[in-house]
Amino acid sequence: xxxxxxxxxxxxxxxxxxxxxxxxxxxxxxxxxxxxxxxxxxxxxxxxxxxxxxxxxxxxxxxxxxxxxxxxxxxxxxxxxxxxxxxxxxxxxxxxxxxxxxxxxxxxxxxxxxxxxxxxxxxxxxxxxxxxxxxxxxxxxxxxxxxxxxxxxxxxxxxxxxxxxxxxxxxxxxxxxxxxxxxxxxxxxxxxxxxxxxxxxxxxxxxxxxxxxx
Amino acid sequence: xxxxxxxxxxxxxxxxxxxxxxxxxxxxxxxxxxxxxxxxxxxxxxxxxxxxxxxxxxxxxxxxxxxxxxxxxxxxxxxxxxxxxxxxxxxxxxxxxxxxxxxxxxxxxxxxxxxxxxxxxxxxxxxxxxxxxxxxxxxxxxxxxxxxxxxxxxxxxxxxxxxxxxxxxxxxxxxxxxxxxxxxxxxxxx
Numbered sequence: 001x002x003x004x005x006x007x008x009x010x011x012x013x014x015x016x017x018x019x020x021x022x023x024x025x026x027x028x029x030x031x032x033x034x035x036x037x038x039x040x041x042x043x044x045x046x047x048x049x050x051x052x053x054x055x056x057x058x059x060x061x062x063x064x065x066x067x068x069x070x071x072x073x074x075x076x077x078x079x080x081x082x083x084x085x086x087x088x089x090x091x092x093x094x095x096x097x098x099x100x101x102x103x104x105x106x107x108x109x110x111x112x113x114x115x116x117x118x119x120x121x122x123x124x125x126x127x128x129x130x131x132x133x134x135x136x137x138x139x140x141x142x143x144x145x146x147x148x149x150x151x152x153x154x155x156x157x158x159x160x161x162x163x164x165x166x167x168x169x170x171x172x173x174x175x176x177x178x179x180x181x182x183x184x185x186x187x188x189x190x191x192x193x194x195x196x197x198x199x200x201x202x203x204x205x206x207x208x209x210x211x212x213x214x
Numbered sequence: 215x216x217x218x219x220x221x222x223x224x225x226x227x228x229x230x231x232x233x234x235x236x237x238x239x240x241x242x243x244x245x246x247x248x249x250x251x252x253x254x255x256x257x258x259x260x261x262x263x264x265x266x267x268x269x270x271x272x273x274x275x276x277x278x279x280x281x282x283x284x285x286x287x288x289x290x291x292x293x294x295x296x297x298x299x300x301x302x303x304x305x306x307x308x309x310x311x312x313x314x315x316x317x318x319x320x321x322x323x324x325x326x327x328x329x330x331x332x333x334x335x336x337x338x339x340x341x342x343x344x345x346x347x348x349x350x351x352x353x354x355x356x357x358x359x360x361x362x363x364x365x366x367x368x369x370x371x372x373x374x375x376x377x378x379x380x381x382x383x384x385x386x387x388x389x390x391x392x393x394x395x396x397x398x399x400x401x402x403x404x
Contacts, residue, residue, distance in 0.1 A: 001386045001387065002386060003379070003382035003383045003386050004381075004382040004383075004385045004386050005382075006382075009378065009381065009382050009385070012331060012385065013350050013351065016331055016351060017351055019246065020242030020243055020246060021242055021245060021246050021249060022242070022245075023237070023241040023242065023245050023262070024241075024245040024248060024249060024255075024258050024259045024262035024263075025241075025245075025259055025262050025263045025266065027234055027237060027238075029263070030237065030263055030266055030267075031230060031233075031234070033263065033267055034230075034233065034267060034270055035230075037267065037271070038228075039228060039233075039267070039270045039271065040228050040230045040233060041227070041228030041229075
């Protein structure tokens with residue numbers, strides 16, 4: 001039998017180049033891998049995570065959580081006076097002037113116990129609160145010598161391990177309920193606490209040491 | 215094949231629908247090259263999934279300098295070759311490529327009637343198949359093939375010549391016998 005001619009073979013190759021097949025994999029299995037790698041993001045969760053509101057809310061969660069922990073460890077009541085006042089029925093509907101003052105001066109809503117007249121006003125206060133939180137954190141991490149940071153790296157490692165466990169639990173919970181604001185806030189708060197702990201740990205480690213794992 | 219920018223942008227942001235759209239549109243071509251290079255269907259299925267994950271991982275780096283299909287195709291070829299190297303196939307075939315004696319046609323080949331070009335390609339040594347697919351199907355130059363497979367450009371040419379000759383023999387039965395005698399040969403449809 002004669003071999004296929006060069007021309008016939010080239011014709012065949014042309015068809016082969018254009019030939020398409022059924023995909024070798026199915027979308028279900030591929031998408032589950034993509035989701036596991038974080039390449040597919042749930043649209044609602046994605047919007048949630050990207051919103052500045054949640055970032056600020058996470059910051060405030062950290063702030064409130066940190067303040068509560070600090071007060072508890074110092075033997076003080078966990079709720080501040082302002083917060084207690086805010087919980088009083090007579091302060092439940094504060095005056096418009098108080099709200100105006102809060103927005104204009106940038107004091108935190110929890111301190112002034114204000115109600116907001118518009119979403120824009122609430123956003124403004126929230127944004128300012130987030131910035132204040134960042135500035136206060138930076139100040140305290142530099143200059144707060146009254147409460148010494150743990151010197152032992154073991155303590156940080158224990159905290160990091162605990163935070164990782166919480167993050168893992170929260171991630172699982174988010175898969176079940178991606179829209180749940182409480183879960184989202186706590187997850188982001190935990191991420192923030194973890195990053196802060198890593199930064200603190202960095203200041204405790206010897207200059208030559210490099211942390212690869214904990 | 216044009217891929218609209220909006221779909222790409224949405225896919226970069228992790229929109230599953232957009233990603234699925236890209237996959238549906240391009241997987242027939244992308245998976246075809248993976249299958250041809252791998253030869254083995256099961257291996258190809260595993261590699262194809264890795265290829266697509268890599269494409270989506272790299273998507274934020276796509277600058278639109280070439281068509282999306284072309285860009286993804288390159289990733290598919292590179293990733294497949296890497297995967298095959300990992301499973302120790304390339305190292306074996308690279309030795310075979312330099313060794314002409316590896317390309318010995320056995321008696322069984324003479325009587326083998328390939329039912330399709332796929333099966334015929336399956337009869338090539340892995341190295342010869344790689345060179346043939348990259349050059350004749352994917353349009354790589356011999357220099358590019360040499361760099362990808364770690365062989366010389368001359369070695370690539372030699373392998374291609376032998377691969378084509380063998381394939382033409384294996385596919386001889388596809389010539390329509392009624393026209394073969396008149397010199398008007400053509401390949402039967404696959």
